[in-house]
Amino acid sequence: MTKEKLVTVREGVSQDEAKRLLHQHRIEKLLVVDGEYRCVGLVTVKDIEKAVANPNACKDDQGRLRVGAATTVGEAGFGRTERLIEAGVDLVVVDTATATRPASSKPSTGSSGSRTPCKSRPVMSRPVTVPRP
Numbered sequence: 001m002t003k004e005k006l007v008t009v010r011e012g013v014s015q016d017e018a019k020r021l022l023h024q025h026r027i028e029k030l031l032v033v034d035g036e037y038r039c040v041g042l043v044t045v046k047d048i049e050k051a052v053a054n055p056n057a058c059k060d061d062q063g064r065l066r067v068g069a070a071t072t073v074g075e076a077g078f079g080r081t082e083r084l085i086e087a088g089v090d091l092v093v094v095d096t097a098t099a100t101r102p103a104s105s106k107p108s109t110g111s112s113g114s115r116t117p118c119k120s121r122p123v124m125s126r127p128v129t130v131p132r133p
């Protein structure tokens with residue numbers, strides 16, 4: 001592993017500056033470091049190429065791609081949702097498809113033996129916005 005002559009940049013480096021350094025040093029990856037020289041990120045040639053190719057990608061105010069995750073209802077789902085929010089997820093989707101059906105019941109089957117949806121299953125979910133802490 002290379003430990004000497006690493007090419008690094010500080011947080012908040014512009015795309016043009018990163019591109020210039022990558023080209024100047026003929027490397028594909030730039031280490032992003034904080035004030036104590038700890039690695040806090042990585043800028044790659046691919047990152048820049050994708051940013052140019054997909055200018056309308058859904059990104060947050062720091063330029064990071066938005067992240068969504070799914071969870072379920074109940075205590076397990078509540079705990080997972082808390083951990084997802086702490087991790088900085090942008091969107092949480094709660095799957096309630098089987099929430100109204102008792103755990104021991106099975107979906108009904110039609111005369112052909114195919115599965116049919118449970119009558120009590122919600123047809124539509126309502127989006128909920130969770131503010132970031």
